[in-house]
Amino acid sequence: MDRIDRNILAALQSDGRLSITELAERVGLSLSPCHRRVKALEQGGVIRGYHAQLDPGALGYNFTALVFVTLRDGDRQAVNAFEEAVKQVPQITLAQRLFGDPDYLLHVTTRDLPAFQQLYDEKLSGMAGVQRLTSTLVMKTVIQDRPLVLGQG
Known part of the structure; x- marks a missing residue:
């Protein structure tokens, strides 16, 4: 990846x-080479996709919680079952497997506290292999969707 690719990104x-x-004008390329580079970045998996960033609050989703999950067992079957269960809950907007304890961090967005409580009681606490859930509420988002630093180092 060279300077032009980083400028495109x-x-x-x-x-x-x-x-x-x-894009070609911004990075100083003609149309065809710019298009080829973008396609190569997409095909190489560097560009995963394009999407609109939505404001959850503007859509009535005013509650965000971080849920730390500890599994009873750490074997492949337990991990796979839990991860498949997580994929079925649309209110989980980000799920990350962690080293150490806890095992997972879930970002959960709902309309309000009662909606979160219902989700917690009816779905999260009953997920496959869950030993313990610990939640904390997000007071304020300071940084979100920050662009990656594309320098050489």
């Missing part, structure tokens, strides 16, 4: 709706 992180023409 930086421009697309800033504005994923850029047309190839606009």
Whole structure:
């Protein structure tokens, strides 16, 4: 990956709706080479996709909790069963497997506290292999979706 590829990625992180023409102008390439580079970055998995960033609060989702999960067992079957169960809960917006204890960190977004409590009681606490859930509430989001630093180091 060279400087031009990093410039393409930086421009697309800033504005994923850029047309190839606009992108080529920003990075100083003609249309065809720019298009080839973008396609290569997509095919190589560097660019995973394009999406709209939504404001949860504007859509009525005003409650976010972080849920730490400790599993009873750490074998492959328990891990796979838990991860498949997590994928079935749309209110979990991010799930991360961790080293050490706890085993997972779940980011959960709901409309309000009662909706979270219902989700916690009816789904999260009954998920496959769960030994312990510990929750904390998000007071304020300070940084979200920060672009990656694309320098050489």
